[in-house]
Amino acid sequence: MNPIAESPITAGVNSPMLPHPHRVKRVRRETDDTFTLELEPLNGAGTRLYTPGQFNMLYVFGVGEVPVSISGDPTQAGLLVHTTRAVGTVTKAMVKLKRGDVLGVRGPFGSHWPVEESAGSDVVIVAGGIGLAPLRPVLFSVLANREAYGKVVLLYGTRTPADILFRRDLEAWRARFDLDVFVTVDRAMGGWRGNVGVVTTLIHRAPFDPLNSVAMVCGPEVMMRFTVKELNKRGIDFDSIHVSMERNMKCAIGFCGHCQYGPTFICKDGPVFRYDRIKPYFEGREI
Amino acid sequence: MPPIPGNAKIPKASLEGIFASLRAAGYTLVGPTVRDGAIVYDEISSPSDLPVGWTDEQDGGRYRLKKRKDNAFFGFVVGPHSWKQFLHVPALRLWQAKRNGNGFRATDEPLAAPKVAFLGVRSCEIHAMGIQDKVLLQGQYVDPAYKARRENIFILAVNCGQAGGTCFCASMNTGPKATSGFDLALTEIIDGDRHYFLVEVGTEAGAAVLEGVSSTQATEKERSEADRVVSRAASQMGRKLETEGIKELLYRNYEHPRWDDVAARCLTCANCTMVCPTCFCTTVEDVTDLTGEHAERWRKWDSCFTMDFSYIHGGSIRSTPRARYRQWMTHKLATWIDQFGTSGCVGCGRCITWCPVGIDITEEVRAIRQSERVPTTSTGKDEHGDP
Amino acid sequence: METLEPILAEHPFFARLEDRHLKLLVGCAANVRFDAGQYIFRGGEEANQFYLIRHGRVAVEIYAAERGSITILTLGEGEILGWSWLLPPYHWQFDARAVELTRAIALDGVCLRKKCEEDHDLGYELLKRFAHIIEDRLEATILQLLNVYEPHR
Numbered sequence: 001m002n003p004i005a006e007s008p009i010t011a012g013v014n015s016p017m018l019p020h021p022h023r024v025k026r027v028r029r030e031t032d033d034t035f036t037l038e039l040e041p042l043n044g045a046g047t048r049l050y051t052p053g054q055f056n057m058l059y060v061f062g063v064g065e066v067p068v069s070i071s072g073d074p075t076q077a078g079l080l081v082h083t084t085r086a087v088g089t090v091t092k093a094m095v096k097l098k099r100g101d102v103l104g105v106r107g108p109f110g111s112h113w114p115v116e117e118s119a120g121s122d123v124v125i126v127a128g129g130i131g132l133a134p135l136r137p138v139l140f141s142v143l144a145n146r147e148a149y150g151k152v153v154l155l156y157g158t159r160t161p162a163d164i165l166f167r168r169d170l171e172a173w174r175a176r177f178d179l180d181v182f183v184t185v186d187r188a189m190g191g192w193r194g195n196v197g198v199v200t201t202l203i204h205r206a207p208f209d210p211l212n213s214v215a216m217v218c219g220p221e222v223m224m225r226f227t228v229k230e231l232n233k234r235g236i237d238f239d240s241i242h243v244s245m246e247r248n249m250k251c252a253i254g255f256c257g258h259c260q261y262g263p264t265f266i267c268k269d270g271p272v273f274r275y276d277r278i279k280p281y282f283e284g285r286e287i
Numbered sequence: 288m289p290p291i292p293g294n295a296k297i298p299k300a301s302l303e304g305i306f307a308s309l310r311a312a313g314y315t316l317v318g319p320t321v322r323d324g325a326i327v328y329d330e331i332s333s334p335s336d337l338p339v340g341w342t343d344e345q346d347g348g349r350y351r352l353k354k355r356k357d358n359a360f361f362g363f364v365v366g367p368h369s370w371k372q373f374l375h376v377p378a379l380r381l382w383q384a385k386r387n388g389n390g391f392r393a394t395d396e397p398l399a400a401p402k403v404a405f406l407g408v409r410s411c412e413i414h415a416m417g418i419q420d421k422v423l424l425q426g427q428y429v430d431p432a433y434k435a436r437r438e439n440i441f442i443l444a445v446n447c448g449q450a451g452g453t454c455f456c457a458s459m460n461t462g463p464k465a466t467s468g469f470d471l472a473l474t475e476i477i478d479g480d481r482h483y484f485l486v487e488v489g490t491e492a493g494a495a496v497l498e499g500v501s502s503t504q505a506t507e508k509e510r511s512e513a514d515r516v517v518s519r520a521a522s523q524m525g526r527k528l529e530t531e532g533i534k535e536l537l538y539r540n541y542e543h544p545r546w547d548d549v550a551a552r553c554l555t556c557a558n559c560t561m562v563c564p565t566c567f568c569t570t571v572e573d574v575t576d577l578t579g580e581h582a583e584r585w586r587k588w589d590s591c592f593t594m595d596f597s598y599i600h601g602g603s604i605r606s607t608p609r610a611r612y613r614q615w616m617t618h619k620l621a622t623w624i625d626q627f628g629t630s631g632c633v634g635c636g637r638c639i640t641w642c643p644v645g646i647d648i649t650e651e652v653r654a655i656r657q658s659e660r661v662p663t664t665s666t667g668k669d670e671h672g673d674p
Numbered sequence: 675m676e677t678l679e680p681i682l683a684e685h686p687f688f689a690r691l692e693d694r695h696l697k698l699l700v701g702c703a704a705n706v707r708f709d710a711g712q713y714i715f716r717g718g719e720e721a722n723q724f725y726l727i728r729h730g731r732v733a734v735e736i737y738a739a740e741r742g743s744i745t746i747l748t749l750g751e752g753e754i755l756g757w758s759w760l761l762p763p764y765h766w767q768f769d770a771r772a773v774e775l776t777r778a779i780a781l782d783g784v785c786l787r788k789k790c791e792e793d794h795d796l797g798y799e800l801l802k803r804f805a806h807i808i809e810d811r812l813e814a815t816i817l818q819l820l821n822v823y824e825p826h827r
Contacts, residue, residue, distance in 0.1 A: 015381065015382070015431055016394050016428050017381045017382065017571075017584065017586075018381075018382050018393050019393055019397055021389070021390045021391060021392075021393075023390065024567045042389060042390070059573070060387065061384065061390070061391050061575075061582055062573065062574075062575030062579055062582040063573065063575075065573060065584075085600075087600050087601075088600065101390070102389065102390020103390075104384075104391070104393065123434060128822065128823065129822070129823035130823075132542060158434040158823055159821070159823040159824055162736075163823065184748075186818045186821070186823070187740075187744060187745065187746065187818065188744075188745050189744065189745075190742060190743065191743065191773070192745065193731075193773050194748070195731075195748045195750075196733065196746065196747055196748040197747045197748060197814055197818070198814045198817040198818055200814065200817065203750070203806040205750070205751075207660070216708055219822070220822040220823060222820060222822050223816070223817070223822045223823075226813070226817055236767075246599050247599060247604065248595075248596065248598055248599050248604075250569070250570055250589075251569070251571060251586075253427075253428040254426055254427065254428060255422070255423065255428070255430060255567070255569065256568060256569045256570060256571065256586075256589070257567060257568035257569070257589075257591065258568070258570070258596060258597070259591075260591075260614075260618065260622070262622060263621075263622035263625035263626055264341065265626070268426075268427060280538075281540075284541055284542075285610075286604060286605045286606065286607060286609075286610035287541075287604070287610075
C-alpha cells in the first residue's frame with residue numbers, strides 16, 4: 001500500500017470543513033436509544049488532544065454530519081469515545097455501523113469544563129439523561145488527579161432504571177471512598193430500590209460546601225434551569241456554576257451562524273458556559 | 288498607501304480606458320447594469336453597459352427605475368444585488384469524497400481565485416466587505432474560499448451623488464464618501480455641459496490602472512464641486528438610525544411588545560437576509576450520488592428566518608416569526624457589536640426596499656426608543672401600566 | 675426513655691417554633707419502625723399521622739391496575755412524609771412503603787388537629803411549613819411530568 005496515494009486527505013488546503021476518516025473500533029448500545037462509538041484514526045495516526053466538554057463533528061459517508069459530545073477519558077490517547085442518542089437520520093445511520101466501518105471526524109471544537117480551575121474546590125457534577133456523556137470526561141480527569149480537589153459529588157438523574165448510562169462506571173465510582181454518587185430516576189417499577197424523583201431533589205442532601213464549590217451541570221435545558229436554581233438556593237454563586245448548551249450546528253467553526261445564542265456562538269464560545277455570563281439568555285424564551 | 292486626495296480628473300470618455308486597462312491586467316469586469324427592471328451586478332464589457340441615464344426610486348417595499356434628465360453613468364444607488372455574491376458565494380462545493388478500500392477519501396475543492404474588478408462599488412458596500420472580512424478572515428478560523436476571492440479583486444469605488452429613498456449610511460458612518468478600501472474611487476460630476484470624474488487613487492494597483500488613461504490635475508473649483516456632490520448626497524438620506532447606545536437599547540428590550548407588532552407583518556420570507564451585504568449565514572448539505580460511492584459537501588446561503596435554522600431534536604428554538612425577526616434585528620444591530628466589534632449594518636437600505644411588506648429597521652428601532660421616552664400619564668402610570 | 679424533644683428541636687422543619695408549640699408536638703410524637711417492604715399506609719385509609727424519617731427510605735406509590743404499583747417519589751433521612759392528615763377529608767392519596775428498614779418519628783395527626791383548632795398560632799405555623807413541602811413536591815412533580823429526557827417520544 002502506498003501511504004501517500006492511499007492517504008485519506010489530499011495535501012493542500014486542509015480546510016477545517018474536511019473530515020478525517022476514523023475507523024469504528026466498537027459500537028456499544030448503552031440503552032434502547034443511546035449508544036457509544038469508539039473510534040481510532042486510520043493508519044495509526046495519533047488522536048487530537050481534547051479537553052472535557054468538547055465535541056467532534058462526526059460524518060457518516062453520504063448521510064450527513066452531527067455534533068457529538070466526547071464522552072471518553074481524555075487522559076487516554078489513541079481512542080475517541082462519543083456517546084449520543086439515535087434520534088435523527090445521521091445518528092440512526094451511525095448506530096448501525098459495525099467494527100471496521102469508517103466515519104469522518106472534525107474537531108475537537110468548543111470550550112471545556114473548568115476542570116483545572118476547580119482545583120482546591122469541591123466539585124459538584126449534576127447530570128440529566130444523556131447529559132452524563134459530556135460530563136464523564138470530567139470525572140475521569142478529576143479522579144486522575146484526586147488530591148487536587150475537595151469533595152467530589154455526582155448527582156445523576158434519568159428517566160427510568162433502564163435508561164441509566166455507563167452503569168459499570170457508576171458502580172466503580174460508587175465503590176470509591178473519595179467520591180459520592182447519587183442516582184435517581186423519574187419513575188420506576190417494583191424492583192428498583194433506589195431514589196425516585198427528579199435530580200434536583202438530590203441537591204439539598206448532597207455533601208459539598210456551597211461556598212467553595214464549582215458546579216458543572218448538563219442535561220435538557222429545563223432540567224438545567226431547575227438545577228441551577230436549586231444549586232444557587234443551596235448557596236453556590238452563579239459564577240461558580242457551569243452549564244453545557246446545545247443549538248443547531250452546521251459548521252462548528254463560527255461561520256454558518258446557526259448556533260448563535262445571544263451574542264455567543266455555541267461552537268466556539270461554548271458549549272460550556274459560566275452561568276452568570278449567559279443568565280439573561282438562559283432565562284429568556286426562544287433565544 | 289493612503290488615498291491621494293482627489294486631484295486627478297478624467298473626462299467621461301476615459302471610463303472606457305479604465306475598463307480597457309483592467310481587462311489588459313486580466314480582470315473580469317463586473318458592474319451595475321439594467322436587467323428585469325432593476326440595476327443588478329453582472330459581467331459587463333463597456334461603459335455603455337452601465338445604467339446610463341437611469342436612477343432608482345426606493346421606499347419600503349418599493350423599487351422602480353426611472354429615466355434621468357442627464358446621462359450619468361452612476362446616477363443611482365444600490366439594488367437587490369450586493370458584492371457578497373462574488374466573495375461569499377451562494378453555493379460552494381467544499382469537498383468531494385469517494386468510497387475506497389480504506390473507507391473513503393475526501394478531497395478539498397481547489398480554490399477559485401478569479402481576478403474580478405468590481406466597478407461602481409459604493410462606500411457602504413466597502414464597509415460591508417470590511418465587516419464580512421472580520422467575520423470570515425479575522426476569527427479563530429479563516430474561510431479559505433472567501434480569502435482567495437477577496438485577495439483577487441479590484442475595487443473601483445463610486446462616491447454617491449445622491450442618496451436613495453431608504454439609505455442611511457450617514458447614520459452608520461459608512462458613507463456616502465468612500466474613504467478607504469478601494470483601488471480607485473470616482474466622483475461623477477455633471478455640471479452643465481461638463482461631464483467628468485474626479486479620481487482618487489487608493490492603492491498602487493489603482494495607480495497602475497489610472498496610468499493607462501490620460502488624466503489632468505483637478506482644479507480647486509472641480510475639487511469643491513466633488514465635495515458638494517458628496518455632501519448633497521449626505522443631506523438627502525431617506526432614512527435615519529440613531530445609533531447611540533443601540534446595543535444596550537436592544538439588549539434590555541428582548542420582551543418589548545414591538546416585536547409582536549413587527550411579527551404580525553413579517554412574512555419570514557428571508558428577502559432581507561438575501562439582499563443584506565453583511566448577512567453571512569450558511570448551511571451545509573451533504574449529498575451523494577445514486578450509487579452511494581461518491582459524496583459531496585456543499586455550503587449554501589441560509590437565513591435565520593427559516594424554521595429549520597434553529598432546529599434541534601424535536602423542534603425549533605425560534606419557532607415564532609417574532610423570535611426570528613428579533614434574532615435578525617438584534618444580531619444585525621446589537622449582538623454583532625459584541626461578536627465582531629462593529630455594527631453589522633451599513634445603512635444601505637436594501638432590507639427596507641426589498642421587504643414585501645416594507646418593514647423598516649430604522650422605524651423599528653425608533654419605536655422601541657420612543658417607548659422608553661414616553662412620559663408618565665396623568666394617572667401616574669406609564670404606558671405599560673406600571674407606576 | 676429519652677425524650678424526642680431534642681430530635682424534633684434540631685430538625686429544620688420545626689425550626690423557629692415557639693417552645694410551647696414544640697412541647698405540644700413532642701407530646702404527640704412517638705418512635706416507630708417499619709421493616710423492608712412494609713406498607714406504612716395505603717391510599718384511601720384515614721390519614722391520622724405524619725412522619726419524620728430518621729433512617730431508611732420510603733417509596734410513595736400509586737397503584738395503576740394493569741401496570742401495578744408505580745413509585746412516583748422516594749423519601750429519605752430527614753424528609754417529611756404525609757400531609758393528608760392536615761386537610762379534610764383526611765385520607766391518604768397514595769401508598770407509602772418502606773423500601774428498606776426505616777425508623778421514623780410518627781406525629782399523631784388526630785391529636786394535632788385538635789390542638790391546631792384550639793391554638794391557631796400553632797395551626798398557622800404548621801400550615802406554613804407544610805405549604806412549603808407541597809410546593810416543593812409540586813415543582814418536582816411538574817418536572818417529572820415534562821418527561822424532560824424524552825421530549826419527543
